[in-house]
Amino acid sequence: MDFRKILTVFLSVFVLLAARPGFAADVNELERRLDIVSEELDKMKNSSGGSGIAHRTSVHGYGEIHWIDDPDGDYTVDQHRFVIGVHSEITDWIHLNAEIDFEHAAQELEFEFGHLDFLVSNALNFRAGTMLMPMGNLNEFHEPNNF
Structure with a gap:
C-alpha cells in the first residue's frame, strides 16, 4: 500500500470520528432545551392561569x-x-x-x-x-x- 492511500484512509476515519462529538453536542443541546420546555409546560398546567375551576x-x-x-x-x-x-x-x-x-x-x-x-x-x-x-x-x- 502506498503512503497516499494510508493517509487518505486515516484522514477519512479521523474526519468521521471528529464529526461525531459535534453531532452528540447538538443532540445534548436539543435534549436540554426539551427539558426546559417540558418544565415550563408543567408549570403552566399547575398554575391557576388556565386549569383552575374558575376557567x-x-x-x-x-x-x-x-x-x-x-x-x-x-x-x-x-x-x-x-x-x-x-x-x-x-x-x-x-x-x-x-x-x-x-x-x-x-x-x-x-x-x-x-x-x-x-x-x-x-x-x-x-x-x-x-x-x-x-x-x-x-x-x-x-x-x-x-x-
Missing part, C-alpha cells in the same frame, strides 16, 4: 320585560323574569348546571333547576338533582312555544 365555569343569564300600554295613556313595566345560571366543569366527568329565576322584579324567587351530570362514558351517564319536566305548553328549554 371551567361560566355564568349566563337572560331576562324578559313586558311593557303594557293602557288605552288611557298609562303604561306599566313588568320585569317578568331575570334568570341567572351557572355551568361548571367541576372535573372532566362531573358537570354542574343550575339556574335561579327572579320573577316580577324579584317579588318571586324560584330555583329553576340544578343538577350534576356524571359523564361515566359515551354510553353511560347519570344526572342527579332538580330537573325540569317538560310537559304541556312548555318545551325542554322551559319557554312557552308560542313566543
Whole structure:
C-alpha cells in the first residue's frame, strides 16, 4: 500500500470520528432545551392561569320585560323574569348546571333547576338533582312555544 492511500484512509476515519462529538453536542443541546420546555409546560398546567375551576365555569343569564300600554295613556313595566345560571366543569366527568329565576322584579324567587351530570362514558351517564319536566305548553328549554 502506498503512503497516499494510508493517509487518505486515516484522514477519512479521523474526519468521521471528529464529526461525531459535534453531532452528540447538538443532540445534548436539543435534549436540554426539551427539558426546559417540558418544565415550563408543567408549570403552566399547575398554575391557576388556565386549569383552575374558575376557567371551567361560566355564568349566563337572560331576562324578559313586558311593557303594557293602557288605552288611557298609562303604561306599566313588568320585569317578568331575570334568570341567572351557572355551568361548571367541576372535573372532566362531573358537570354542574343550575339556574335561579327572579320573577316580577324579584317579588318571586324560584330555583329553576340544578343538577350534576356524571359523564361515566359515551354510553353511560347519570344526572342527579332538580330537573325540569317538560310537559304541556312548555318545551325542554322551559319557554312557552308560542313566543
